[in-house]
Amino acid sequence: RTVDRIQLVDCIVRSQGHRCAGLDISQLLHGGDLLHYFPAHERWKLLSLERDWVLAFALGIHADSVRDYFGECVAMRFLFRAHLHAWLALLAAAGLVLWLAGAQRGAP
Structure with missing residues (x-):
C-alpha cells in the first residue's frame, strides 16, 4: 500500500537507528533549511482515484x-x-x- 511505503520512508528519515537519517524535521522546517515535508503523489494511482x-x-x-x-x-x-x-x-x-x-x- 502507498500509505505503508510513506510511513516506512518517514520512519527511515526520522529514526536514529542503524542506516537511518535521523533528521529532526521540525527543526529543519523551523530553521528554514526545509520548506515543506510531504510525500510526492504516485501519479497513476492518483489519476485512478480522481x-x-x-x-x-x-x-x-x-x-x-x-x-x-x-x-x-x-x-x-x-x-x-x-x-x-x-x-x-x-x-x-x-x-x-x-x-x-x-x-x-x-x-x-
Missing part, C-alpha cells in the same frame, strides 16, 4: 482505494460523509414529499 472520486466521496464506493492511498483517517472521513449524505438525502426526499403534499392542500 476518475472515481465522486463514487468514493458521495457513495463510499472505492473506500479501500482511498484507504490504501491516503490512509485510514481520510478513508474514514470519506465513509462518514457518504453515510451522512445518504441519510440527508433520505431526509430531504421526505421533506420534499411533505412540502409537496402541503402545497397541494394549499397550506402556506
Whole structure:
C-alpha cells in the first residue's frame, strides 16, 4: 500500500537507528533549511482515484482505494460523509414529499 511505503520512508528519515537519517524535521522546517515535508503523489494511482472520486466521496464506493492511498483517517472521513449524505438525502426526499403534499392542500 502507498500509505505503508510513506510511513516506512518517514520512519527511515526520522529514526536514529542503524542506516537511518535521523533528521529532526521540525527543526529543519523551523530553521528554514526545509520548506515543506510531504510525500510526492504516485501519479497513476492518483489519476485512478480522481476518475472515481465522486463514487468514493458521495457513495463510499472505492473506500479501500482511498484507504490504501491516503490512509485510514481520510478513508474514514470519506465513509462518514457518504453515510451522512445518504441519510440527508433520505431526509430531504421526505421533506420534499411533505412540502409537496402541503402545497397541494394549499397550506402556506
